Amino acid sequence: xxxxxxxxxxxxxxxxxxxxxxxxxxxxxxxxxxxxxxxxxxxxxxxxxxxxxxxxxxxxxxxxxxxxxxxxxxxxxxxxxxxxxxxxxxxxxxxxxxxxxxxxxxxxxxxxxxxxxxxxxxxxxxxxxxxxxxxxxxxxxxxxxxxxxxxxxxxxxxxxxxxxxxxxxxxxxxxxxxxxxxxxxxxxxxxxxxxxxxxxxxxxxxxxxxxxxxxxxxx
Amino acid sequence: xxxxxxxxxxxxxxxxxxxxxxxxxxxxxxxxxxxxxxxxxxxxxxxxxxxxxxxxxxxxxxxxxxxxxxxxxxxxxxxxxxxxxxxxxxxxxxxxxxxxxxxxxxxxxxxxxxxxxxxxxxxxxxxxxxxxxxxxxxxxxxxxxxxxxxxxxxxxxxxxxxxxxxxxxxxxxxxxxxxxxxxxxxxxxxxxxxxxxxxxxxxxxxxxxxxxxxxxxxxxxxxxxxxxxxxxxxxxxxxxxxxxxxxxxxxxxxxxxxxxxxxxxxxxxxxxxxxxxxxxxxxxxxxxxxxxxxxxxxxxxxxxxxxxxxxxxxxxxxxxxxxxxxxxxxxxxxxxxxxxxxxxxxxxxxxxxxxxxxxxxxx
Numbered sequence: 080x081x082x083x084x085x086x087x088x089x090x091x092x093x094x095x096x097x098x099x100x101x102x103x104x105x106x107x108x109x110x111x112x113x114x115x116x117x118x119x120x121x122x123x124x125x126x127x128x129x130x131x132x133x134x135x136x137x138x139x140x141x142x143x144x145x146x147x148x149x150x151x152x153x154x155x156x157x158x159x160x161x162x163x164x165x166x167x168x169x170x171x172x173x174x175x176x177x178x179x180x181x182x183x184x185x186x187x188x189x190x191x192x193x194x195x196x197x198x199x200x201x202x203x204x205x206x207x208x209x210x211x212x213x214x215x216x217x218x219x220x221x222x223x224x225x226x227x228x229x230x231x232x233x234x235x236x237x238x239x240x241x242x243x244x245x246x247x248x249x250x251x252x253x254x255x256x257x258x259x260x261x262x263x264x265x266x267x268x269x270x271x272x273x274x275x276x277x278x279x280x281x282x283x284x285x286x287x288x289x290x291x292x293x294x295x296x297x298x
Numbered sequence: 299x300x301x302x303x304x305x306x307x308x309x310x311x312x313x314x315x316x317x318x319x320x321x322x323x324x325x326x327x328x329x330x331x332x333x334x335x336x337x338x339x340x341x342x343x344x345x346x347x348x349x350x351x352x353x354x355x356x357x358x359x360x361x362x363x364x365x366x367x368x369x370x371x372x373x374x375x376x377x378x379x380x381x382x383x384x385x386x387x388x389x390x391x392x393x394x395x396x397x398x399x400x401x402x403x404x405x406x407x408x409x410x411x412x413x414x415x416x417x418x419x420x421x422x423x424x425x426x427x428x429x430x431x432x433x434x435x436x437x438x439x440x441x442x443x444x445x446x447x448x449x450x451x452x453x454x455x456x457x458x459x460x461x462x463x464x465x466x467x468x469x470x471x472x473x474x475x476x477x478x479x480x481x482x483x484x485x486x487x488x489x490x491x492x493x494x495x496x497x498x499x500x501x502x503x504x505x506x507x508x509x510x511x512x513x514x515x516x517x518x519x520x521x522x523x524x525x526x527x528x529x530x531x532x533x534x535x536x537x538x539x540x541x542x543x544x545x546x547x548x549x550x551x552x553x554x555x556x557x558x559x560x561x562x563x564x565x566x567x568x569x570x571x572x573x574x575x576x577x578x579x580x581x582x583x584x585x586x587x588x589x590x591x592x593x594x595x596x597x598x599x600x601x602x603x604x605x606x607x608x609x610x611x612x613x614x615x616x617x618x619x620x621x622x623x624x625x626x627x628x629x630x631x632x633x634x635x636x637x638x639x640x641x642x643x644x645x646x647x648x649x650x651x652x653x654x655x656x657x658x659x660x661x
Binding site: 090098110187246255 | 530532533541542543544546562563569570599600601602604605606610611612613614615616617619620621622624625626628629630632633634636637640641
């Protein structure tokens with residue numbers, strides 16, 4: 080298989096397989112999680128529960144009081160890489176073109192120099208987050224294989240994409256193919272690991288907020 | 299500087315100075331040091347009389363003659379064409395006056411007279427299907443001819459994407475079993491000059507290099523001269539700033555297209571194509587595909603024909619996603635089945651639940 084065949088495979092059958100497994104996994108897990116249902120709480124609500132749910136969705140996006148000072152790396156690097164990842168994935172013109180061809184939705188992108196800068200910052204933030212996980216004994220202790228693995232599958236698409244654009248390490252054709260392959264691995268892994276929080280994060284926050292509100296914990 | 303070539307050129311109204319400038323340009327295009335231009339000029343000017351000029355044999359296999367058209371016509375009658383005055387093109391079916399047995403004789407005479415010294419140019423792919431019956435010349439399959447002629451060659455130039463990679467004949471499903479020259483010949487230096495067709499100056503540049511230094515220029519891992527195939531179209535494209543600014547033509551007739559914006563979204567394969575079109579241009583430097591408003595097809599890359607479509611952006615799926623609908627249905631089915639199973643478990647647990655009474659606790 081030469082470079083071109085490799086690229087055509089990852090753009091063709093590979094993408095088909097990855098997107099299919101991604102959709103399969105996402106639908107399966109969403110139905111499973113939300114299909115579980117919750118036992119009805121028969122107690123009289125101590126506080127109007129609805130607003131609490133929505134409030135929590137927003138509030139937990141902000142650091143809890145005094146926590147930012149206690150563990151600044153987790154928060155700042157964490158925010159940076161999440162935001163950066165979102166910008167790079169959804170505002171780089173070739174990515175938008177892919178999303179458009181798959182879903183028909185499209186929007187204006189950012190100039191590639193901005194994307195390049197954001198990518199560098201995001202890569203740096205991810206490296207910092209990893210270094211923090213390694214250097215802090217508690218974090219290291221509670222880390223499982225899944226934590227290291229999901230970091231890697233998130234980091235590789237970002238790194239290979241940036242290397243491809245910058246023409247580093249491998250010829251562009253090969254690096255582009257490797258980049259797409261890494262994204263496909265991420266797509267396949269996402270529904271079945273903790274990375275699924277991309278889909279469940281707001282749902283679970285809303286649920287927690289609602290339950291707490293019902294119990295009288297006003298948030 | 300004197301020699302048969304200089305005299306020939308003078309007769310055609312080309313001054314020595316123009317010739318020197320041409321050689322200097324050729325050398326700079328190939329990223330050679332300035333002195334190389336002079337060395338080239340001297341080597342070519344000193345080329346001996348017609349009988350001793352380096353022999354070149356040009357074999358056409360499964361091809362469309364586009365490569366020959368490109369070399370002979372597009373730059374004629376500029377200096378590009380005159381470079382043929384320094385070689386002895388002993389066999390070229392399209393250009394030679396001889397035909398049939400006479401042509402075959404010319405081929406064999408050239409092979410015999412220049413054993414081990416001639417340069418072999420091949421254009422077209424070699425079919426291996428049906429024992430090579432898909433393409434025969436003088437009753438011999440292309441495979442036989444190639445092996446026979448390659449044996450005595452000093453070096454082989456695979457001209458065009460067909461000879462270099464199998465090209466269009468090799469496109470899926472490759473009905474003739476087409477392969478490239480390098481797939482068959484393993485014991486000779488081979489230089490690939492891919493393109494459909496290749497740029498004329500690349501051909502003449504390589505010839506000049508071979509004549510001057512007696513060796514092939516530096517090649518990349520696909521066997522292409524780095525001087526011409528070292529950079530991608532995208533990196534040398536004059537529309538590149540628009541790519542970086544995110545300005546794309548969405549159709550061939552929109553405002554973006556009229557403003558000359560980037561053609562990436564219209565399927566341009568410039569980012570993965572290594573060739574010199576963006577710098578050397580075509581038709582004597584007149585224009586090139588992207589300048590004329592069409593994206594690059596990637597014709598100097600292997601399997602460009604099977605790259606998922608000329609009008610699909612590189613970041614778009616190469617083929618329609620066929621499994622997605624099925625996979626989504628399976629996902630929903632598995633999700634629903636798991637939910638039903640979980641509900642069943644919960645129901646069973648509820649049913650099996652025994653109430654604890656005071657009496658139980660006092661036991």
